[in-house]
Amino acid sequence: MATSEPRSVWSLGAPLPEGPTWVARDRALWFVDIKGRFVHRYDPASGDRQSWNAPAQVGFVLPMRSGGFVAGLQTGLARFDPADGSFAPLIDPEPDMPGNRLNDATIDPAGRLWFGTMDDAEAAATGRIYRYDGKDCVASTAPVSITNGPAISPDGRTLYHVDTLGGTIHACALAADGTLTDMRLFAQIDPADGYPDGPVCDAEGCVWIGLYNGWGARRYSPAGELRETVRFPVSAITKLAFGGPDLRTVFATTAAKHLDAAGRDREPLAGDLFSFTVDVPGVAGVEAAF
Numbered sequence: 001m002a003t004s005e006p007r008s009v010w011s012l013g014a015p016l017p018e019g020p021t022w023v024a025r026d027r028a029l030w031f032v033d034i035k036g037r038f039v040h041r042y043d044p045a046s047g048d049r050q051s052w053n054a055p056a057q058v059g060f061v062l063p064m065r066s067g068g069f070v071a072g073l074q075t076g077l078a079r080f081d082p083a084d085g086s087f088a089p090l091i092d093p094e095p096d097m098p099g100n101r102l103n104d105a106t107i108d109p110a111g112r113l114w115f116g117t118m119d120d121a122e123a124a125a126t127g128r129i130y131r132y133d134g135k136d137c138v139a140s141t142a143p144v145s146i147t148n149g150p151a152i153s154p155d156g157r158t159l160y161h162v163d164t165l166g167g168t169i170h171a172c173a174l175a176a177d178g179t180l181t182d183m184r185l186f187a188q189i190d191p192a193d194g195y196p197d198g199p200v201c202d203a204e205g206c207v208w209i210g211l212y213n214g215w216g217a218r219r220y221s222p223a224g225e226l227r228e229t230v231r232f233p234v235s236a237i238t239k240l241a242f243g244g245p246d247l248r249t250v251f252a253t254t255a256a257k258h259l260d261a262a263g264r265d266r267e268p269l270a271g272d273l274f275s276f277t278v279d280v281p282g283v284a285g286v287e288a289a290f
Contacts, residue, residue, distance in 0.1 A: 002230045003277045006252060010042055010049060010273035013264075017253035017271060018198065019060035019072075019104060022243030022285055029243050029251050030069070031273065032058045034103075039071070039080065042251075042273060044244065052085045057120070059102040065111065065287045072102030072115050077132065093117065093130050093137045100126050104148050104198050104239065109156040111289025112178055114140075116147030116161070129161050131178050134290025140180050148239075151199035151207060153222070154283050160186060160207055162196045169196055169209065169220075186224045189214075198239025202280045203247075210237035210252065217252065234270040235259075242282020250282075251275050 015035040023030055028043045034057050041050040059072040061080055071080040076092030094100050094117055105115035111133075118127035122145060129141040129150055141147075141161060148162035152174065159174040171186040186207070189196050194214015199207050205222040215235050219228040236255040243249050256264065256271030264270065 002228065002250075003279060006230065006232050006274040006276040008269050008272040009044065009251075009275045010040075011269075012040075012272050013256060013268075014038070014271040015257035016238070016255045017273065018238045018255075020239055020241035020251045020253050020273075021060070021062055022241050022247070022251070022282075023063050024285060025063065025287075027245075029241065029273075030061050030063075031241075031251075031253050032061060034059055034101075035257055039082075040273075041082070044249065044275070050082075052080075052082060054080075055087055057101050060105040060115065062105055062107055062113065063285070063287045065289055070113060070288050070290075072105055074101035074120070076102070077113075077115075077137075091132070091137055093132075093139075097126055099124070103127070103146070104150075106150055106152055106200075107286045107288050108152050108159075108174065108178075109286055110176075110178070111286060113288050113290075114150045114152070114159065116149065118144075118146045122146055122165070133178070134288075138178075140178075141183075148197050149199045151201050153201055153205050154203060155205075158222075160199050160201070162199055162209070164195050164197060164212065167191055167195060169199065169207070171224075187220050187226075189218075194235075197237065198253075200240050200242070200282070202242065202278075202282050204280050206280070208240050208250075210239050212236045212238065212255070213258070230276065232274065234267045234272070234274075236270065242278075247281035247284065248277055248279070249275055250278055 020031040061069040077090040146164035172180040194211030197210040
């Protein structure tokens with residue numbers, strides 16, 4: 001389904017870019033560099049690039065209906081205002097776990113935020129997926145070391161979440177009240193093929209997965225069948241996002257933090273923002289309802 005080869009569109013060379021999301025209201029891609037503690041904005045039409053410093057490791061920024069963005073910091077959720085670069089605390093889901101950080105997120109059709117936490121040392125099984133509606137923050141999955149996602153199907157009825165070190169992607173039924181039931185194994189990835197990272201769904205309900213140490217991204221059918229693999233010139237693809245006016249441009253964040261000096265020589269584009277085009281578009285993003 002890919003119609004072009006991935007190419008670098010922003011030469012960042014950053015340690016851990018993550019969380020790309022297309023924000024329709026300003027026709028731009030927003031993403032973060034977790035370890036560099038940056039929020040980035042990229043306008044593909046003009047080529048404009050902007051960056052803001054974050055006060056802690058930042059896993060994602062997603063738009064809010066009330067204006068600004070909800071940001072996932074190591075210290076908890078915060079309201080990010082790009083006009084002045086401020087971060088105002090909202091809630092810390094795990095005040096008793098200072099070794100954890102927030103990692104990845106999405107918004108469901110009802111405007112609820114779903115986000116994951118993880119052990120910053122990438123060892124202890126202390127990460128969970130949470131649901132936040134602007135008031136209540138509810139742990140919704142069993143703990144693993146590194147959560148990724150979630151992603152939500154176009155009809156809003158299925159939620160996918162990733163256990164990166166376990167190499168598994170699980171699917172759950174998502175009820176109207178936000179309850180998750182009927183968890184099942186959606187796909188298993190052999191560590192020799194890379195580790196599943198951030199997921200996102202396209203308009204056909206297929207699930208795209210970035211592969212960390214896998215040199216590519218995979219597209220799975222709603223039944224969990226591998227449909228396509230897109231190869232990259234770098235080894236660690238952290239997450240994809242659909243953008244552009246027709247949602248057929250795929251943006252991909254990649255990482256460099258796992259590479260030593262020799263590895264950086266082999267992968268000079270590691271840590272850059274990439275893009276390629278596809279035939280099947282993505283799904284329009286939703287703003288958080290708080």
